[in-house]
Amino acid sequence: MPGRAFGRSVVWAIAALAGAVAGSLGFGAGIERGLQDLRFEVRSRAASGDVHLVEIDARSIQAIERWPWPRRNHAALVERLDAAGAEVIAFDVDFSSRSNAADDAAFARALDASRTPVILPTLRQSAGGGRSGVIDSLPIPQLRRSVALAAVSVLPDGDGQVRQAPLGVVTAGVPRPSLSAMLSGRAGVADAAFPIDYAIDPATIPRHSFIDIRDGHFDPSALAGKRVIVGATAVENGDRYAVPRYGVIPGVVIQALAVETLARGVPIAAGWQGPLLLAMLLAIGFGMARSRVALGTLLAAAPMGMLAAAIACEAWWQVQFPIVPALIGLGVAGGGMVALRIAAAARARRGIDAATGLPNRVALGRDHPGGAPVAIATARIADFDRLVASIGPGDVAALVARICDRIALTTDAATLYRIEDRLLAWRVLEDAETIGDRFAALRATMLSPVEVAGRRIDVTLAMGFAEDEAGDALRAAGNAALAADQAIAAGESWQVHAAGSEASLEQELSLMSELDEAIDRGELAVVYQPKLDLACDRITSVEALVRWNHPARGFLSPDHFIPMAERNGRIERLTLAVVHQTIADLERWAAAGHAITGAVNLSANLVSDQAFNQALRELLADAKVDPAMLTFEITESAAMIDPEGVARALAEFRKLGVRISMDDYGTGQSTLTYIKQLPLDELKIDRMFVQFAHQDRGDAVLVRSTVALAHELGIKVVAEGIEVAECLAFLRAAGCDMAQGYFISRPLPPDALLALLASGERRWAA
Incomplete structure (x- = not known):
């Protein structure tokens, strides 16, 4: 959809801008350093073994007992390493000041006589003492005759950690290669630097104590053909620096790590633009994800992919990329896509019906x-x-x-x-x-x-x-x-x-007017559905049902015109007409020798209607049958609306002698309290629980429990919806009092019912 496409485009643009701003401002430097340390951990490897350290360690200082050492000790070291066949000897020791003449001369003679190339250090360092500027330190001239000079300066970052080393440094006005560049054979470009690979474990660099080499307590073959760096590792020498991953280590170890780094080539510290571009390409996939699972997978995989790509670039091509700007771009893009999806889901939920899942x-x-x-x-x-x-x-x-x-x-x-x-x-x-x-x-x-x-x-x-x-x-x-x-x-x-809504209103009002006329003309027919008394196996009661065969509209279902009569205030006249006809038919059947009772459905609207109650009193006063022959059936849902009020109203009917039945029992939310509270003579179990009770265990349990409950309260039970003999047999066995349904008889006109009663037919007999 165009709206979704536009939303994704906006998210991508914001993500790219966020990444670019972060990269330009150097945002997240601390995070970047942490990720770089993690990459070092992942790529961790041992040193090559081609670079050896000769340590001016605590044991050597203790043995010689003074510092700076007499330079005859360095002379002896050079002679031993030269004799062992070392490839090159590099000193990370300051020889910029003179010592005694004899020792300086001895050291100079050893340097001149060495067949192994020797590298002495030059340093550029701040003046200190509150003074500005730098001081270049070179070995004394006497020692320079037959050696190479290399810079051993270190380059701490703003946080004090050493992450890179120089390729070359200008000292005393002369561009000189760094010690690491010279030992690795790389071009010593002045004022250029390279990142040190701290994936190399410094503990794997071979080390030898200075005093052991001087005194000949070593295996010469171990140093044959090796590049040797001589420097201080003793704490008291103070030549120590903070570095990533390993904490504080001696400067000579940093020099060795730098040499190991350059042995594979000159690493490149690249910019953030490349990773950000890759991140934006990955972010396109966020917008194309078809499901939440797919999006979640991409959101988790993309940063890992960025980290893996950075590790691969460092391991294979020695290119270090800062990836925090790219990760920021990914985070903004991912968050934006999630927000778009949440908004779309909320929009979709507004269009879904919670109960069914259908669109609304x-x-x-x-x-x-x-x-x-x-x-x-x-x-x-x-x-x-x-x-x-x-x-x-x-x-x-x-x-x-x-x-x-x-x-x-x-x-x-x-x-x-x-x-x-x-x-x-x-x-x-x-x-x-x-x-x-x-x-x-x-x-x-x-x-x-x-x-x-x-x-x-x-x-x-x-x-x-x-x-x-x-x-x-x-x-x-x-x-x-x-x-x-x-x-x-x-x-x-x-x-x-x-x-126009007027037409529909007129139609309803017209039909209600015709209902009034039909009542006045006696056009409504009342039919009766028999109820079988299971104790004596005879029809002893009926339920009155109204029918309207409209002269123009044809047969009208009670479900259509009775609700309309309730809405338009016609239900009182309609009910009284049915009661009047039922009383008349009960009188006629009684005269024929069939004393049966009749039930009339009572609308909830009439339960507390005083006008209806008064009209009913007048009907019963003129009736020639006992009011107890008449039963009012009220629905369970109507009784539960206001149990206390309904109980009072039904009590008034009971005073008139009318019996009370609760219809459709089981379809509402009735409780034992309500059933006990209402003045009931019978419960009528709804057909949906009766029809298959002989087959459905759940329905059977409800019927049996209802029968038992009602009998405990002195209430009779009527079951409706009996359509097969097996269902009737089940009800007999369950102790039900009366049964009603098509298996017994369909609703019949008054004369047809009288004929059935007179015939003595008992096809339902047990």
Whole structure:
């Protein structure tokens, strides 16, 4: 995406600038030194053995007993080394002042007679004593006749550590090679320096005590053909310097390390620009990483790669690169890429429904930013709260996923969005004229139960469709959702959005007006589903169910017009009409010799409604049957909203003689306290726990435990959803009181029920 590409480009530019600024200002010098020490450790190696040290050590000083030594001792040393066949003898000892004449002469004669080349030191050092300037120190003229002169100056850095050595130094106005350059045969370029390779372990440089060489207590073959450096290592001589990795070591050891360094070539101290360029090339990979794991791997590998490249350059080509600016560039680039990825992830999370992982309303608007006309379809999950209560919040995602699978299969939807907890949306290519075929296919697909967590659940979808010429997907989705709601209100499976919300409001109000007229004209039909008393194996009760066969709209499901009646304040009239019809039918059946009870579903809106209670009193006062023949079924979820208030209201019904049943038990969050608190006569176990209780161990446990609990509290138990004989047999064995379901009978009109009662049919008999 262009935005992401621009973000990466900005990060790369900032990273390169940060590295360049760090390199130019020398930022991170301490870190650089630490990394250089680490590289020395990694490349650690032994000395070549071609350079030997003759130490003016503590034992030698003790043996000779004075310092400076009489120069006849140096003369004797030269004679011994010359006789041993040393390749070259180099002194790191100051001979710039005279001693006694005899010793100076003896040393001079030894130097003149030596067949082995001898190098004497020149030094350039500060004047000291508060005076400015430098002093050049050369050996006395008497000693210079047959020797070479080389500079032995050291070059401490600002922190006092010696990291480099000179190739040449101007002393007394003459450019001279350094001791290390002369011993290694390198050109002694004045005022040029090179980095010393402290990967060489100084402990591996062969050493000999001065006194042993002078007195001949050594193996001459060990020094034959070797380059020998003579210098002080005793602490009391004070010729010691701080160096990387090894702390404080004698100056002569530094000279030997410098010679060992130059033996492989002249090292180059390169700049920071090359490593920074390599770092930026590596940083390009950060932006190309396809996953967090890949990015994390690159972030870890890139610095290691830089360090490995630096080590390789030093080991193979003797080029030392400062890498801190490059690492700073990598760090800025890596941090920037991580920040971009975090921002992108946060942006993506805003577009994801946390419960299901589906894209949400934000994603819908982002995926369809507008410009071209767009058409959106929505599917609202009917009775969603009850479904959630029945399966539990943990299985909601699985339920939505199963529904999405069916929608995708039926509609060819490329992406499904969960724009509300119970509302799904997707973009469609059909128009308002052809979308009906897709919706009809989806409706047919949803007729089969959805399996979630081993349970088969009936799910109903109400669908809506809307178009938006400006390409506003969110506006289209909102209109499609409104169309789905209108479909529910109209008792239809789907609707196409019509411009203007007034039309939908008028449609709902119109339907409610027609409901009033239907009640007044007695057009609503009440049917009854029998309940089987398992103790006597007879039908002793029924549940009243309302039906509305609209003259123009056809059959309207109660799930469509009852919620609409609740929203529009019509549920009281509708319920009283059902109660009135049920009482009339109970009277007629009783007159025919069949004294059975009847149950009516009571909306949560009516539990505490005083007007309803008064109207109910009047109905019961005129009734010719005992009020105990009437049962009100309230849902468990309604009872749990306000248990104390519901308990008081139900107690009023009990005073009238009406029995109370808790419907859909098991689908909510009821507790023993609530069940004990409510004035219940029966519990009605929801069909989803009953239907497969003879097969599902979990359902069986719930049914048995509910029966046992209810009986302990003096409450009868009704199980609904019995569709096979095996399920009924299980309920008998579990001690259930009553059973209801299609295996016993489907809902019947009053006359058909009377005929069933009169026939004595008992196909359900044990």
